Amino acid sequence: MPTGTVYLVGAGPGDPGLLTLRGLACLQQADLVLYDGLVNPLLLGHSRAQAERTFRGESRSTHTLKQQEINARLIAAAQAGQTVVRLKGGDPYVFGRGSEEAAALAAAGIPFEVVPGVTAALAAGAYAGFSLTHRDHASAVAFITGHEDPVKGVSTLDFAALAHFPGTLVFYMGLGRVDEIARRLIASGKLPTTPAAVLSRVTTPHQRTVTGTLETIAAEVARASLPAPSLIVIGSCLSGREAIAWFEQRPLLGQRIGICRARDQAAEVLDRMLALGAEPVVMPLIAIEPPADFIAIDAALERLPSYDWIVFTSSNGVAGLMNRLWQRGFDTRRLHQAKLAAIGEGTAAALAEWHLRADLVPTTFRAEALAAALVPQVAGQQVLWARASRGRDVLPTELRAAGAQLEELVVYQNIDVAALPAAAVDLLDRGELDWICLSSPSIARQLARLCPQLTKPAEGTRHPRLCSISPVTTAAAQQAGLTITAEAAEFTWDGLLAAISRRSATP
Numbered sequence: 171m172p173t174g175t176v177y178l179v180g181a182g183p184g185d186p187g188l189l190t191l192r193g194l195a196c197l198q199q200a201d202l203v204l205y206d207g208l209v210n211p212l213l214l215g216h217s218r219a220q221a222e223r224t225f226r227g228e229s230r231s232t233h234t235l236k237q238q239e240i241n242a243r244l245i246a247a248a249q250a251g252q253t254v255v256r257l258k259g260g261d262p263y264v265f266g267r268g269s270e271e272a273a274a275l276a277a278a279g280i281p282f283e284v285v286p287g288v289t290a291a292l293a294a295g296a297y298a299g300f301s302l303t304h305r306d307h308a309s310a311v312a313f314i315t316g317h318e319d320p321v322k323g324v325s326t327l328d329f330a331a332l333a334h335f336p337g338t339l340v341f342y343m344g345l346g347r348v349d350e351i352a353r354r355l356i357a358s359g360k361l362p363t364t365p366a367a368v369l370s371r372v373t374t375p376h377q378r379t380v381t382g383t384l385e386t387i388a389a390e391v392a393r394a395s396l397p398a399p400s401l402i403v404i405g406s407c408l409s410g411r412e413a414i415a416w417f418e419q420r421p422l423l424g425q426r427i428g429i430c431r432a433r434d435q436a437a438e439v440l441d442r443m444l445a446l447g448a449e450p451v452v453m454p455l456i457a458i459e460p461p462a463d464f465i466a467i468d469a470a471l472e473r474l475p476s477y478d479w480i481v482f483t484s485s486n487g488v489a490g491l492m493n494r495l496w497q498r499g500f501d502t503r504r505l506h507q508a509k510l511a512a513i514g515e516g517t518a519a520a521l522a523e524w525h526l527r528a529d530l531v532p533t534t535f536r537a538e539a540l541a542a543a544l545v546p547q548v549a550g551q552q553v554l555w556a557r558a559s560r561g562r563d564v565l566p567t568e569l570r571a572a573g574a575q576l577e578e579l580v581v582y583q584n585i586d587v588a589a590l591p592a593a594a595v596d597l598l599d600r601g602e603l604d605w606i607c608l609s610s611p612s613i614a615r616q617l618a619r620l621c622p623q624l625t626k627p628a629e630g631t632r633h634p635r636l637c638s639i640s641p642v643t644t645a646a647a648q649q650a651g652l653t654i655t656a657e658a659a660e661f662t663w664d665g666l667l668a669a670i671s672r673r674s675a676t677p
Contacts, residue, residue, distance in 0.1 A: 171251040174201070176244050176275055178268045180261040180287015181205070183399075184374035185297075186212045187444065188288045193257075196285060201252040204243060208259035208399060210374070212440065212450075219255070237267060241274035248280045259399075261289040265315055265342045289313075290401055291340040294372040298379050299415030300407050302338045307406040310337030316344020316351060316402060333358035338405035345370075345400040349388035355404070356384055365408040370396040375424050375449040377417065381408065420447025421671045428594065428606035428634065430455040430613045435486075439663050446667060451603060453594035455616040458486055459583040461559070467494050470554060470579050474504045478551035479574075481544070482528075483513040483537065483565065485520035487556040490581030492524050502526060508554075513540045516662060535661035536640065541568035549573035559583040560612065562642075586616050598623075601632030604674075607666050608654075609639045611646030618650035625651030637670050639663075 177196040182188030189197075197203065200219040207223060214221050222243075224235045235243070240256075247254045262268025262284055275282040291313055295302045302311040312335055314327065332339060333355050344351055348368060356362050362385035370378045382390040384404065417423075425448045429436050433454045443450040461467065471494065474480075482488050495504065502524055512518040512528040514535035521528050530547075532539035544553075545568055553574045555565065559582070569576045590598075597603040598621065608614045617636075618625050627633045635655035638644040639662070644654045656673045658665030 173280060174248040174250070174252045174254060176248050176254045176256060176280055176282040177285055178256045178258065178262045178271055178282060179285040180266070180268075180289075181209045181213055181257050181259055182288040183260050183290040183293045183372050184208075184210055185293070185444070186210045188293060188373065189213055189216075190285060190287065192285045193287065196255050196283075197257070199253055200255040202247050203255045203257055204240065204247075205255075205257035206259050209257050213257065215437070217255070237270060241271055244271065244275060245278045245280055248275075249278075258287070259290075261287040264289040264291075264313065290342065290372055290399070291403075294340075294369045294401050294403065295407075297373050297377060297417040298367070298369050299411040299413070299418070300367075300403070300409075302340065302403075302407060304407050307409065308337040310335070312337065312339050314339060314341045316341035316347050329354045329358040333360040338403065338407045341402040341404075343399070344402045345391070345396065345398050348391050348402055351402060352384045352388055360384060360404075364404060365406055367403045367408050367411075368396060368400055369403065370398070370400045372401065373417070375422075375426075375444075375447055377423075379411075379415075379418070381411070417447070420445075422667070422674055423447035425449065425604045425670070425674055426451055426597065426602060427670065428453045428603055430607060430617065431609060432456055432458040434458065442663065442667060446671065448667075451594055451597060453590050453606075455587055455590075455613050455620065457585045457587055459585055461490070461580050461583060464494060466579060467491070467581060468498060470577065471495055471498055471500060471504070474500075474554075475507045476552055477508045477554045477577075479511060479544070479548060479553040480505065480508045481511045481540070481553060481555045481565070482517050482521065483540070483555070483557060483561070485517055486558065486582050486584075488517060488520040488524070491556040491579075494581070511540065511544060513537065514662065536642065537562055537564040541565050544569060544574075545572040551575065553577070554579055556581045559585075562611070584612065586612075586619075590620055598634070603634040605637055605670055606634045607637050607639070607663075607670075608643050608647055608652075609663065609666065611643050614638070614643055614647035614652060615650050618647070618652055635673070637666055637673075639666050 179193040179196050194216055197217040200217050203217055203219045203221040205223055224240055244254055258266050260266055341351055364384045366384050366387040367379055367381045368391050380390045380394045427443055427448045428451045429439050430453055436452050440450045509529040511530040512521060518528040518531045530543055532543045541564055548569055549572055551574055553576045555578050557578055559580050566576055624633055636652055637656040638647055638654045639658050644657050647654050656669040658669045
């Protein structure tokens, strides 16, 4: 069997948008992804490979692999003919032990490639509002380990040289030694009043920055109880940080928000949440599946030229009908006779991806509004509704009452999932989920079934607040025993996030 290739890929420090294009291409062709604990798991959505999580160093986790075991796993997978991505936080060669893995691969005769990543120090400055180098403050920058290999026994860091270094000092992995590092720099001649900062979980929605001076920083960090991973930054480059700390001004920074959409449809919402500073938590309550068979759909495709209107009430309906149209050897020319109605801008955008323009889009994203807009136009007309396997009866009732010859065509199944993902359950149990977005009545009812604790919250426990996409969804949620904290004014995902932004500061 031909030997596979190993790609040592830097994933960046946390923001999934910082992955390089080359890193993305490697993930898309991988058979196996071996990723570090600090890698954002959202990046795994770019790959259909088997993924295994590893940790380096000392840990009680049963999933911990020592560096030698990681090297052996990479070699064995490549020798079995697999394309392997070793996904590492930050950059593989900046305190990432990537060179050790490369040396092991080279010794075993395994082809490999190193894909650089954004290292934490560079991202920290950009996201926290300071420049590591600045013509008025620092003409040099030094990256220093704050956690040397304990096997060495004696530190090889020259604190006298570091104290007189003419630029910015950045210590990686030094959170537990911040007091010692500050004291040794002061003892070696660094001014106690030198600006200092410790940055935790940089580029993630949980980024935090604590500032002070070399003399005070250890006490400030202790009061803040910052978690790892972190960086210590020392130097006058920190002056004026607050004025350009753009990332920390995002309206939903630090908010964990549950997305209950089907997993394959969460991507666009993930991007919107990340742009607002939130941490999206994918917790699908429904699954979108093809219909049980295509007999009815194929028959309708043969009759497409006979319809006067084709009505779509979701982007899934667009995908279900149009994908089957293409699979059967047809294309959009077959729809040239019909007018197209879309329930909202999102559904209209899904049509636009097929270069189809909706003839009718109501101003309000509701079945009632769509029915009201269609009723004056459909008397005696042949109307096809591309719909889900379940849904409200408002549209068919109104259209038939108006004299439309309506055919309901199920082009996809909307199926309840059996359970929430384990990661989402853990966040709920620990009270660490801030919001859950409810984007349909069926999702609201399903949440109440799978999480009965949300219908009768125990006193003293922290539960997520719920945001509803529309009054119809709010009514379904309340009927199921759920309490709605916020409701979208615009019945879209942008409306949901806007509602959460307005209420996120409310305890």
